[in-house]
Amino acid sequence: MYATVRRNLDKRKIAEPWSLETSTMYLPGEDSVAKETHRAARDMDAGLLRDVRLLFDHREAPPDVDLSNRDDLIEALHEVYGPFAAVMDLDRLIRSIWDPRNRPEDSRR
Numbered sequence: 001m002y003a004t005v006r007r008n009l010d011k012r013k014i015a016e017p018w019s020l021e022t023s024t025m026y027l028p029g030e031d032s033v034a035k036e037t038h039r040a041a042r043d044m045d046a047g048l049l050r051d052v053r054l055l056f057d058h059r060e061a062p063p064d065v066d067l068s069n070r071d072d073l074i075e076a077l078h079e080v081y082g083p084f085a086a087v088m089d090l091d092r093l094i095r096s097i098w099d100p101r102n103r104p105e106d107s108r109r
Contacts, residue, residue, distance in 0.1 A: 002033045025060075025109045067097055067104055 009017040023034040041056035043049050061076035073094050078085045097107040 027109060028105065061108075063108075065108070067107060070094060073097060 026032045026034040044052050059080045061079050065076040066072045
C-alpha cells in the first residue's frame with residue numbers, strides 16, 4: 001500500500017501532494033517502511049541523494065546506552081522523550097527495561 005500511495009502522489013501536480021508518516025522505532029533487521037525512511041534521511045543528510053524532499057523529525061538515544069545503568073537510562077529517556085519526559089513514569093520504564101522477560105533489543109527500540 002505504501003508504494004502505491006507514494007507513486008500516486010507524484011501524479012497529482014496541481015494538488016501539491018505530500019505524505020505524512022508516523023511510527024515508533026522499527027525493529028532492527030526488519031524490512032519496514034520506517035526503516036527505509038530512516039535510511040533515506042541518513043543518506044540525504046550525507047549528501048548521497050539528489051533532489052529528495054524529506055522532513056525527518058526523529059529522537060534517538062546513543063546506541064551504546066548501558067541498559068544496566070540507571071543514570072544512563074534516565075539520560076537516554078530524557079533524550080528520546082524530550083520535554084514529554086517530565087510527564088512520563090521513567091522509573092516504571094526502567095523497571096520494564098530491567099524485566100528479564102523483555103528482550104534488550106525491544107528496550108533499545
